[in-house]
Amino acid sequence: MENQKKILIVDDEPDHCNIVSRALMAEGYITRTAYNGPKAVEASREERFDIYLLDIRMQPWDGIKVLEEIRKLSSDDQVIMLTAFSDVDIAVKCMKLGAYDFLNKPINLDELLITVANAIKAKELQQEVKTLKTQIEIHKSPEQLLGESPKMKELQGIIEHIASHDITVMIRGDSGTGKELTARALHAKSPRAKSPFVSVDCATLPESLVESELFGYERGAFTGATARKTGRFEHAADGTLFLDEIGNLPIPVQVKLLRVLQERRFYRLGGKEEQVFKAKIITATNINLEQAIRQGHFREDLYYRLNEFMLRLPTLRERCEDIPLLAKHFLNVFNRQFNKSVKEICPEVMSWFEQYAWPGNVRELKNVIKRAVVLANERVEVGHLPEKQLTEMEVPERQPSPPEPVWSDLSGTSLKEIVKREVSNIESRVIRDTLETTHWNRTITARKLEIDYKTLYNKMKEYGLG
Ligand SMILES: Nc1ncnc2c1ncn2[C@@H]1O[C@H](COP(=O)(O)OP(=O)(O)OP(=O)(O)O)[C@@H](O)[C@H]1O
Ligand SMILES: [Mg+2]
Structure with missing residues (x-):
């Protein structure tokens, strides 16, 4: 089982190792044994143990030296010291070196099992605290003042x-x-x-x-x-x-x-x-x-x-080169917040973002992305943008073209043909003008002209636009 805890028993008496090992295995632990300190360190280099049971009186290294060596390899495994002599000084030294507990030999197996179980619980708690602490840190970490534009770089430098x-x-x-x-x-x-x-x-x-x-x-x-x-x-x-x-x-x-x-x-x-x-x-x-x-x-x-x-501080308009960076940042923020996985913002939306005036600056951009992430599945598209902002898109007013005579060329054609040609002229002019006012954004143009995207596409082809 994946969850089984591993224990290394380190003792120079093989009989002791066997008794302890059997008792622990009967409780579902995986055990290994090492009969001296260097072997114990070698074993812990090869695999990780949750708990170490360390005898203190051993040759060539005593338990304290082994403890020090193990601590160099890992700082969060629990070590329980075992000794035949109840020696308070040694106990204190072991605790200072980070041992979890201290048990006297001959071992009382019930006491040993309880101590091992407690040590495992304490280790799990330590790990939980660590995870929570990092989560809190992530949450607490101040929002970054993002921006790669020269204006923002300058601001960050001044800060x-x-x-x-x-x-x-x-x-x-x-x-x-x-x-x-x-x-x-x-x-x-x-x-x-x-x-x-x-x-x-x-x-x-x-x-x-x-x-x-x-x-x-x-x-x-x-x-x-x-x-x-x-x-x-x-x-x-x-x-x-x-x-x-x-x-x-x-x-x-x-x-x-x-x-x-x-x-x-x-x-x-x-x-x-x-x-x-x-x-x-x-x-x-x-x-x-x-x-x-x-x-x-x-x-x-x-x-x-x-x-x-x-x-x-510059307005967002003054640093519109930062818009893609900010938009992607907010996409990540709201994906995390709403547990969604909207992967991207489609280029048309991005070009709309770069043209829009953003009177509410970064806050407005943040809110637009928040709404879009809630609505979108795979990617943010024009349909996920607020209607109000779409229609308020600030684009330079175009000077109306001077009226052209409707009857531009009457020579040798039937009325039907003249009308057809003039309608085409008007249609192509209206489409070109609208495309210009929307900075050649086809989706918005189609919406403004109340035709579907495909029709617009075909007509643009027909009239050689774009
Ligand atoms: N450079 C930036 N990088 C990332 N997020 C930003 C940046 N600038 C603003 N924001 C985000 O936009 C929102 C508005 O920012 P903030 O509240 O600091 O603006 P403000 O100038 O104080 O606005 P107001 O004048 O309305 O009080 C916040 O959610 C903030 O996190
Ligand atoms: Mg403010």
Whole structure:
């Protein structure tokens, strides 16, 4: 059976080996024996054992030396030491070297079987913990700020440079360009990476709650404050405090925030005990703060304090060469999330992706792929894209062609022939114009003209288009 556990019995007394081996085999274990240390090490080089039963008094190596040698080969197999002398010092040494347990000779077989069973359980648990830990790590590992375009390469380089410095960073960029992800990357690459990253969305916090959320409060500070509550400044400790949509911070809170940044101290609301502010501040905004300053909605002094370094994120349109990379990344992400195996994105969809304006930037692309993965089986096709976005595809407006006379050539033909020829002219012109406006995307052209793909294909052939 595959699940049978393997045990190596190492003892210089063959009789002892036989008795122990028989008892273990009767319980379903596979056993091997070695009569001295070098043979034991040789055996463990050849195959893996779950459990080692090691006698301590042996020649030429004692059990401790064998234990050390086995540990060099494998660190997670369980070793149980056996000795005829109950010697506490040796026991302690063995445990320090990572032995699982220590049994006295003559062996009590029942005790031995229980100890072996427990050692196996402990090993399985260790393995389970290891697996869980890696799974948690995978889950925890921060999302990567992906991008191979020159703009993204430059951004990644700047992040590497500034992450280790304690300067306030202001991240500017349109909605969905990755401002929060950039703030997390700055934190993850900074010496504060092991401390908290606390994100506060100033746009969604009601004005009346902003102060208490940030500063915390003492019991009785205001009606309803029935117990002390710590605020985000304290939660951030010596990590990073990310203030998203900073432009939404009410003016009185802006004044208080400026003071905290200058003095690195603050009080909880209603509190007398001074708190030290140790976190690094990163802010983000997608509004024009300079205009907000001119209009009196944002304090200029705070702006300079928060803006020691400004990062401006490109829109997805400005780095459309990254679209295939991002699209494939999200395809993998959602395949995993929805337990699907959509293999690819068809070239037509990809070319649509590269032409579309992406007003919602990376977030919009992520959502489009999420929806497509849910709908698709083998590959993502045009039919899996949202209708609304398909029709909103931004393409340059074409200048209408100057009207051509319908009766271009009337010489020597019947009415039927003239009509047929002119209809063909019009048809070919309409098809060519539509193809141009859709950047020669046949599926979208067919849909716009309300004909099927095959008809379009045949007509294109007939008129020598494409
Ligand atoms: N470069 C990137 N690589 C991978 N994923 C990205 C990238 N940029 C953004 N994303 C993903 O797109 C989504 C939007 O990113 P994020 O929340 O950081 O944007 P934002 O600029 O803060 O948006 P908003 O202005 O709407 O708050 C997130 O799910 C994020 O993981
Ligand atoms: Mg955001």
